[in-house]
Amino acid sequence: KAGVTQTPRYLIKTRGQQVTLSCSPISGHRSVSWYQQTPGQGLQFLFEYFSETQRNKGNFPGRFSGRQFSNSRSEMNVSTLELGDSALYLCASSPHAATDEQYFGPGTRLTVT
Amino acid sequence: AQTVTQSQPEMSVQEAETVTLSCTYDTSESNYYLFWYKQPPSRQMILVIRQEAYKQQNATENRFSVNFQKAAKSFSLKISDSQLGDTAMYFCASSGNNAGNMLTFGGGTRLMVKP
Numbered sequence: 001k002a003g004v005t006q007t008p009r010y011l012i013k014t015r016g017q018q019v020t021l022s023c024s025p026i027s028g029h030r031s032v033s034w035y036q037q038t039p040g041q042g043l044q045f046l047f048e049y050f051s052e053t054q055r056n057k058g059n060f061p062g063r064f065s066g067r068q069f070s071n072s073r074s075e076m077n078v079s080t081l082e083l084g085d086s087a088l089y090l091c092a093s094s095p096h097a098a099t100d101e102q103y104f105g106p107g108t109r110l111t112v113t
Numbered sequence: 114a115q116t117v118t119q120s121q122p123e124m125s126v127q128e129a130e131t132v133t134l135s136c137t138y139d140t141s142e143s144n145y146y147l148f149w150y151k152q153p154p155s156r157q158m159i160l161v162i163r164q165e166a167y168k169q170q171n172a173t174e175n176r177f178s179v180n181f182q183k184a185a186k187s188f189s190l191k192i193s194d195s196q197l198g199d200t201a202m203y204f205c206a207s208s209g210n211n212a213g214n215m216l217t218f219g220g221g222t223r224l225m226v227k228p
Contacts, residue, residue: 035216042218043216056214100214101148101160104157
């Protein structure tokens with residue numbers, strides 16, 4: 001099976017712009033979670049989708065949003081980018097609803113200038 | 114709410130020796146799961162080992178084993194016969210039964226295996 005894929009792998013945006021990141025989970029996986037990784041804050045949970053429904057949301061401002069499609073692919077959007085949004089964004093997929101092993105993608109490196 | 118703490122920001126070990134990474138956690142969940150993830154320089158996060166809190170037996174995966182002390186809320190990772198490929202960031206994480214697949218991560222321990 002193909003692993004979790006994330007596109008694009010690298011992205012440079014200007015402050016104030018918006019960005020959309022994409023994640024394709026492993027075939028058959030219905031849960032997709034998103035994490036932000038920064039040197040200062042470490043790994044922080046953004047949100048999780050299961051069967052197109054957002055089940056959990058981390059402590060991030062409303063500028064961060066996401067969605068999941070019927071084929072389980074997920075997108076996350078960040079509007080009005082700030083310098084502090086520069087980070088590695090990781091997507092993880094899982095076949096089940098809870099507390100299962102998650103398979104991570106390679107991440108999207110977002111740089112905001 | 115869950116918190117995970119890794120008190121060792123960096124560690125090093127000689128090839129073929131054994132090293133133990135520490136992790137403590139706190140959770141209000143009645144049932145929960147604990148994980149160790151490895152993130153090598155390539156950045157791909159890989160699951161090393163998984164422990165279900167209601168199981169008293171410590172999980173093992175080849176050279177990797179855990180020491181799970183539930184009362185002390187401690188979950189350490191032991192790597193035996195360390196190999197150069199073990200060089201990576203190691204993250205301890207927890208997940209609660211009522212939190213879906215949401216993982217709470219510790220700050221990580223950077224492990225360097227020296228030849």
